[in-house]
Amino acid sequence: MNKNNSPLLELKNIHKKFGKVIAIKNVNLKLYSGEKLCIIGPSGSGKSTLLRTINFLETIDQGQIFFQGKEVGYVYKKGKRILDKAKNISTLRAEIGMVFQHFHLFPHMTVLENVMEGPRTVQKKSKDEAKQIALDMLSKVGLLNKKDVYPVCLSGGQKQRVAIARALAMKPKLMLFDEPTSALDPELVGEVFEAIKKLAEEGMTMIIVTHQMGFAKEMADRVIFMENGEIIAQAQSKEFFSSSNMPKRIQSFLNKILE
Amino acid sequence: MILGLLFFLFIFLIPIAGECLSLYQQGEQALAMGNLAKAKHIFYKIPPFVNKQKNPDFLKARLLLARLYYNQKKYNLAQKECLTILKYFPNHKETKSLLHEIQNLNQPVIIQFFKDTYKYLPALLKGTLMTLILVLFTMLVSPFGGLLIALGRISRFYPLSSLCWCIIWLFRGTPLLLQLFFIYYGLPALGITLKPLTAAFLGLGLNYSAYLAEIIRAGIQSIDAGQMEAALALGMTYSQAMRRIIIPQTYKRIIPPIANEFIALIKDTALVSTIAMVELMRSADQLFNTYFDVKILILAGLIYLILTSIFTLIFEKVERKVGAYEQK
Structure with missing residues (x-):
């Protein structure tokens, strides 16, 4: 890790409301290139919302987001803050890969076409080039043999691995995982973890929202605990799970989950 | 010379045409009074040719008879009238289709x-x-x-x-x-x-x-x-x-x-x-x-x-x- 450089991603003072409900309150966060960050916390604590603000699937009410040192998502005109052009936001999203809890594979395309879709449509790569990238990514997640089937024929774990390959095909600088294993049967969790772990070992920068403490412990360099839209604790992974130094609330949460 | 011939034809034709028309009218009058037999008798007097020309009144009269017979379901008589007309007016469409209908009556529905x-x-x-x-x-x-x-x-x-x-x-x-x-x-x-x-x-x-x-x-x-x-x-x-x-x-x-x-x-x-x-x-x-x-x-x-x-x-x-x- 090289903390001397500017962070890859920086969130400053983020606020977000859904109507009257406060979803995120005063979140500040720095993420350096190569870092693996896990966000944990009870459901409804704003973990997923926070993740989704990073690639503007949710807009923010207040605060600033910096990606590679530049502020993104908003422009300022005559002192007013307005949402950036859709095209610029799309460009930002293309550099950030996202994996969803429910996979969201495109059901009308084969596995290969799913993975080719980003390079083809967004990056306008040639068909051959896109296909080569897609095949590489599929072999990385171990699903080369499924390249010509439709998503309906895959198990949950396979779907999620294809979704990871689809995000990776864009050669993102940052990967966001939104509870990647929560919708899976327990016996399928392992294969998805393996795929993510392999990615981590290659040095990918990633933020993972998860309920799997074991996974967080193994994967993360740093862990953030959120509750009621706020970050109430953050620590290096080892420190975090060695419990004794942590606030009571977190200990009780961990105990409940690890039971 | 030609004018003279035309004049002669004119003088000569008018009375005959007039006579035939009146025959047809007489027949119609007889029909109007419901006397088919008399009408038929009068219609039969109308010649198919007048001065070597086909006579339209002959056609009208016989076709009228054919229709009447057809309506009274006397198909044989109707057919006979049709055939007579077609002998002199072989290309007359209405007669043909009437004859066709009469002949169709004897064919299976299908x-x-x-x-x-x-x-x-x-x-x-x-x-x-x-x-x-x-x-x-x-x-x-x-x-x-x-x-x-x-x-x-x-x-x-x-x-x-x-x-x-x-x-x-x-x-x-x-x-x-x-x-x-x-x-x-x-x-x-x-x-x-x-x-x-x-x-x-x-x-x-x-x-x-x-x-x-x-x-x-x-x-x-x-x-x-x-x-x-x-x-x-x-x-x-x-x-x-x-x-x-x-x-x-x-x-x-x-x-x-x-x-x-x-x-x-x-x-x-x-x-x-x-x-x-x-x-x-x-x-x-x-x-x-x-x-x-x-x-x-x-x-x-x-x-x-x-x-x-x-x-x-x-x-x-x-x-x-x-x-x-x-x-x-």
């Missing part, structure tokens, strides 16, 4: 039906062709019109979405017949005169676009929101996501209701017969007014059934094809 079908079919098929042109045009145009209106309707740009709402409201809320009348008969009052075919295309196209728009909108909105998010998260723009991800997934869902509309369309094309378009319904109507034969209406109904059946089969096939990715 053969009669086929013969009549053969007689009506050319005109009906010509009408069917026009019906098909209208149907195919509307089927090609209205999905695109419908898609545009649907996309406008779900747009967050308020003026556009309310405009599209109004289009749907207007064309769904008034009868198609009224819309066609307005376009064809009403617009000329505003200085716009359209040909019947243009008016029919416009009316059917707009009406069906409005109906399909709601089906397509429902289709788009039925797709899981996660699909749009996944597409956007990949870096696609809204229009790329719509074109590549969302709209292709709607096909399977919207084809059954759209097929339903298109079947209704085949039948709705009959309405354009009211704005001077000769399609299947109008052809059947014209034939029926000439022959008063119920078979014409049955035939038209059969043709409509064949058309709807063919299209139903096609739509079922298309539906299976576009939904193939959902089968394991």
Whole structure:
């Protein structure tokens, strides 16, 4: 890790409301290139919302987001803050890969076409080039043999691995995982973890929202605990799970989950 | 010399022509009094030739007799009169068709039906062709019109979405017949005169676009929101996501209701017969007014059934094809 450089991603003072409900309150966060960050916390604590603000699937009410040192998502005109052009936001999203809890594979395309879709449509790569990238990514997640089937024929774990390959095909600088294993049967969790772990070992920068403490412990360099839209604790992974130094609330949460 | 000859002919012909006319009139008078035998006696005096020219009164008189016999179901006598006429006027159509009908009476119903079908079919098929042109045009145009209106309707740009709402409201809320009348008969009052075919295309196209728009909108909105998010998260723009991800997934869902509309369309094309378009319904109507034969209406109904059946089969096939990715 090289903390001397500017962070890859920086969130400053983020606020977000859904109507009257406060979803995120005063979140500040720095993420350096190569870092693996896990966000944990009870459901409804704003973990997923926070993740989704990073690639503007949710807009923010207040605060600033910096990606590679530049502020993104908003422009300022005559002192007013307005949402950036859709095209610029799309460009930002293309550099950030996202994996969803429910996979969201495109059901009308084969596995290969799913993975080719980003390079083809967004990056306008040639068909051959896109296909080569897609095949590489599929072999990385171990699903080369499924390249010509439709998503309906895959198990949950396979779907999620294809979704990871689809995000990776864009050669993102940052990967966001939104509870990647929560919708899976327990016996399928392992294969998805393996795929993510392999990615981590290659040095990918990633933020993972998860309920799997074991996974967080193994994967993360740093862990953030959120509750009621706020970050109430953050620590290096080892420190975090060695419990004794942590606030009571977190200990009780961990105990409940690890039971 | 020639003038003299003409004058001579004139003087000579008039009395004979006059006499024959009066014979025919006498016969008619006898008929009016209900005396068929006397009328026949008088009619038989009319010669087939007058001065080596064919005599039209002979034809009129004998044909009248033939008809009378036919109505009284004396088919042998009627046939005899017809044959007599055809001996002198071998190409007379009315007589031929009457004779044909008399001879048909002795044939089995099935053969009669086929013969009549053969007689009506050319005109009906010509009408069917026009019906098909209208149907195919509307089927090609209205999905695109419908898609545009649907996309406008779900747009967050308020003026556009309310405009599209109004289009749907207007064309769904008034009868198609009224819309066609307005376009064809009403617009000329505003200085716009359209040909019947243009008016029919416009009316059917707009009406069906409005109906399909709601089906397509429902289709788009039925797709899981996660699909749009996944597409956007990949870096696609809204229009790329719509074109590549969302709209292709709607096909399977919207084809059954759209097929339903298109079947209704085949039948709705009959309405354009009211704005001077000769399609299947109008052809059947014209034939029926000439022959008063119920078979014409049955035939038209059969043709409509064949058309709807063919299209139903096609739509079922298309539906299976576009939904193939959902089968394991």
